[in-house]
Amino acid sequence: MSDNRKEMLDFCLKCSICHTQCPMVAKNPSYPGPKHLGPEAERLRLTGKNPSRDEQNKYLSYCLNCKRCDEACPHGVKPSVYNVKNKTSINNAGQESLRDWILAHNDWWGRIAGKMPGVSNFFLKNPFIKTGMSLLGIAPQRSFPAYKSKKLKIARDTKDKKAVYFRGCYARSNEPDIAQSVIKLLEYAGYQVEIAPLGCCGTPVISNGLMTEAKKIAEKNIQTLCQYVEKGYKIVSSCPSCTLTLKEEYDEFFDIPGSKKVSQSVWDIFELLLHDNVEFPGSNKKFSRVIYHVPCHLKAQGIGTPAANLIRKYVVNSLKVMDKYCCGISGTFGFKKEKYDLSMKIGNDLFEEIKKEPYSLVLTDCGTCKLQIEQGTGLHVIHPVVILAETIEK
Numbered sequence: 001m002s003d004n005r006k007e008m009l010d011f012c013l014k015c016s017i018c019h020t021q022c023p024m025v026a027k028n029p030s031y032p033g034p035k036h037l038g039p040e041a042e043r044l045r046l047t048g049k050n051p052s053r054d055e056q057n058k059y060l061s062y063c064l065n066c067k068r069c070d071e072a073c074p075h076g077v078k079p080s081v082y083n084v085k086n087k088t089s090i091n092n093a094g095q096e097s098l099r100d101w102i103l104a105h106n107d108w109w110g111r112i113a114g115k116m117p118g119v120s121n122f123f124l125k126n127p128f129i130k131t132g133m134s135l136l137g138i139a140p141q142r143s144f145p146a147y148k149s150k151k152l153k154i155a156r157d158t159k160d161k162k163a164v165y166f167r168g169c170y171a172r173s174n175e176p177d178i179a180q181s182v183i184k185l186l187e188y189a190g191y192q193v194e195i196a197p198l199g200c201c202g203t204p205v206i207s208n209g210l211m212t213e214a215k216k217i218a219e220k221n222i223q224t225l226c227q228y229v230e231k232g233y234k235i236v237s238s239c240p241s242c243t244l245t246l247k248e249e250y251d252e253f254f255d256i257p258g259s260k261k262v263s264q265s266v267w268d269i270f271e272l273l274l275h276d277n278v279e280f281p282g283s284n285k286k287f288s289r290v291i292y293h294v295p296c297h298l299k300a301q302g303i304g305t306p307a308a309n310l311i312r313k314y315v316v317n318s319l320k321v322m323d324k325y326c327c328g329i330s331g332t333f334g335f336k337k338e339k340y341d342l343s344m345k346i347g348n349d350l351f352e353e354i355k356k357e358p359y360s361l362v363l364t365d366c367g368t369c370k371l372q373i374e375q376g377t378g379l380h381v382i383h384p385v386v387i388l389a390e391t392i393e394k
């Protein structure tokens with residue numbers, strides 16, 4: 001823990017504002033909440049005298065790392081950071097720990113499955129494979145997103161403005177149309193685009209408390225991205241969790257040279273398009289009654305809702321922006337058998353809101369929020385880059 005973090009503890013005035021904003025507290029009354037589990041428990045940990053340590057550790061795996069407590073704190077304390085850091089102290093039983101390890105390595109599975117997506121998708125639907133997953137502790141109600149591969153088209157002309165696109169696991173292995181849309185938008189905005197030769201940002205590994213491995217991923221990503229930054233590239237991401245991890249988490253958890261340089265060069269795709277004042281054709285708005293779910297990790301970046309601003313201006317006639325609810329899946333959390341019901345319970349308010357009206361489109365920027373909303377509502381969910389890119393002529 002940095003000295004800075006120790007100082008931050010003293011800023012916690014126990015006002016409980018964070019507690020009122022925690023989606024886990026709202027749906028699971030036995031959860032101690034951000035104030036107790038974060039700064040209060042950390043004070044005791046630092047003294048080495050924490051009689052209820054084991055009891056508290058049990059609840060750490062219930063923290064969604066949604067960061068709503070951090071945003072709510074009027075004193076700049078970040079309870080989620082203590083929770084994530086202390087997850088490393090949870091001693092899971094063997095099977096649970098193997099299951100968490102499997103879920104945390106979606107990047108590896110994506111690389112393997114992406115080589116033969118048809119075969120992989122066939123096996124993923126196989127009842128025997130599903131039973132095996134269930135025995136390992138993966139919720140049988142969940143379906144993993146289908147794998148898809150696509151050769152991306154990138155223009156090879158040289159331009160003054162340069163962007164390196166950090167795709168993340170979902171846009172690379174499951175929905176390459178998102179990646180193609182981002183490339184199209186960046187090229188339209190006048191950027192020469194490169195794809196970062198990197199895999200996972202490390203979010204699932206961090207969420208599961210595998211911090212030694214997360215540090216190695218962070219080191220590799222920072223080292224590679226630093227080389228681009230030094231050549232004048234902006235780093236662009238279309239996944240809010242990847243963006244937040246590159247912008248804040250590496251710096252928060254690890255002391256790696258270059259992390260500041262990287263974090264200061266990272267942009268959410270819509271944040272960059274707005275910053276550059278890019279104008280889109282969009283004269284023919286074709287959608288009415290569209291709803292947009294703002295992922296927690298986008299909210300946590302404190303950049304507002306740049307996707308909503310552009311979509312409202314160029315693509316839709318009426319847009320409802322939902323930033324009040326956590327969808328409840330929290331990456332790998334909702335895939336865990338013992339957490340599945342709670343995950344759906346947390347997402348239920350959002351599902352009900354979406355089902356209230358006959359929306360013609362449901363949008364969100366995050367791959368796992370999309371899975372959760374689709375499962376909870378039965379509706380198809382689209383990344384906003386896809387519909388904005390469609391406004392550009394080929």
Ligand code: SF4
Pocket residue numbers: 011012013014015016017018019034035039072073074075076077078079
């Ligand atoms: S962490 Fe912040 S919001 Fe939570 S109790 Fe402490 S001061 Fe209040």
Ligand code: SF4
Pocket residue numbers: 021022023024025033034062063064065066067068069070079080083
């Ligand atoms: S990160 Fe989210 S789930 Fe965890 S304590 Fe904070 S508000 Fe609650």
